[in-house]
């Protein structure tokens with residue numbers, strides 16, 4: 001059955017490559033290079049992989065070169081990142097994959113988010129005083145949701161893969177087994193997290209040297225137990241993780257450490273293909289079709305897609321282009337749109353299998369217009385006037401996004417995570433991989449912020465087999481064409497906790513409203529507002545003058561470090577333009 005399906009996919013992809021190669025690989029016209037720009041994307045005529053780690057981008061690009069499609073390359077990249085980027089790449093976490101199939105012009109939303117174990121309870125993180133026990137919610141075996149990554153990758157392969165499953169995991173196995181040269185980024189990161197990560201003896205054994213010190217750049221890190229687990233997955237598919245030896249190791253680790261995940265939880269885990277959320281967006285003042293776009297993104301249990309569309313629906317009624325990018329006027333309009341979106345998020349968003357999320361209302365043109373009409377273009381509102389206030393705190397920097405486009409025009413936009421950098425910090429004894437701490441994305445107590453300062457309600461309370469609400473926003477932007485159809489224009493996404501949605505929003509606005517190339521758009525300084533706390537966060541690069549003007553309009557501004565790590569691709573006339581976010585040193589766009 002599966003072979004037949006695979007075979008037919010191979011045939012259709014072959015046909016497709018003949019049918020559409022003229023449209024998707026334009027070697028006859030030169031690519032677009034703006035020599036007046038400081039920032040240039042990586043250009044390729046066929047395919048492109050952009051990820052936060054160059055070794056993993058290379059694995060994906062090699063799969064494209066060998067004739068694999070975007071989905072094959074995405075799967076291989078995801079497994080490679082699980083080895084090369086241990087703080088976010090994973091098999092012990094979960095995420096979301098958006099898939100675009102060029103031949104049929106279909107988009108799919110693959111949900112492989114972690115799930116609360118059967119034994120999870122609503123108040124499991126509350127202590128005797130009814131306060132949230134952060135230590136328990138963040139750094140224990142109980143902080144882990146049932147991992148979804150392997151099930152997600154396997155389902156993607158069953159549906160759309162064209163090469164052999166084993167072939168897609170072999171590069172990751174090699175990197176784990178033979179070892180990889182530690183980069184400055186990885187060495188520094190492991191050194192910075194040494195105290196937290198070496199508290200767990202298993203993590204210390206797997207990610208640190210025998211004497212307990214961090215690997216230095218250029219030294220070789222081998223992950224042999226991880227390689228063994230990957231070999232089982234290569235041989236047995238998803239069953240190599242959710243059943244048999246790997247499952248036994250996970251459950252033994254849970255039982256020895258007061259964890260909740262059982263054999264039944266693992267066996268019952270299902271990745272789900274959901275209906276995408278989409279919305280139209282036109283640049284204000286545009287009179288021709290070239291400036292009309294369609295956004296296709298991730299539905300709940302991610303909040304990302306809904307709020308990107310909601311904010312674009314709002315902003316298209318405001319003079320964003322005239323206000324300009326990185327100006328106080330422009331940032332003010334963004335803040336006021338973000339404020340409402342994050343207020344709505346706190347009340348209305350949760351796992352759609354448990355809670356009726358008002359998707360249609362939130363993404364409707366009419367609601368966006370109404371939000372826009374309530375915005376004072378010169379004066380800041382207070383979040384307490386938009387909805388009840390609460391207090392928040394910091395971001396922990398690591399989830400990871402990658403984007404892939406192949407020579408056939410198919411695309412993948414994938415964001416996956418362990419939640420925090422290195423998740424719970426706990427690695428599974430014998431199996432060599434890190435457990436997520438995704439349970440903290442639930443609202444442990446209504447109104448009390450989680451690690452990203454996000455507050456939630458009943459919609460996102462803990463329940464067995466429920467998925468925690470996410471901000472991950474893997475997204476496609478299509479450009480409407482003169483024939484009434486649409487062409488793939490952008491593939492984008494980012495890590496950054498609550499800041500993901502606003503980072504992706506600005507990446508889209510920079511490339512559409514402000515006309516930047518994808519490198520400029522990705523590199524440009526960003527800002528963020530999430531309703532609570534009532535503060536505008538600005539990156540280095542937003543000028544002091546702008547900050548002063550914002551303050552004069554009534555905003556509280558906080559200068560912060562970098563936010564997000566966008567890995568994006570733009571498609572123009574068949575050329576693929578890749579941009580890896582310079583905010584992460586090992587990120588790279590590799591084309592062919």
Ligand code: DON
Nearest residue numbers: 397398399470471495496497
């Ligand atoms: O799903 C979410 O929204 C979070 N668990 C994402 C965490 C994240 O992006 C951390 N990295 N910056």
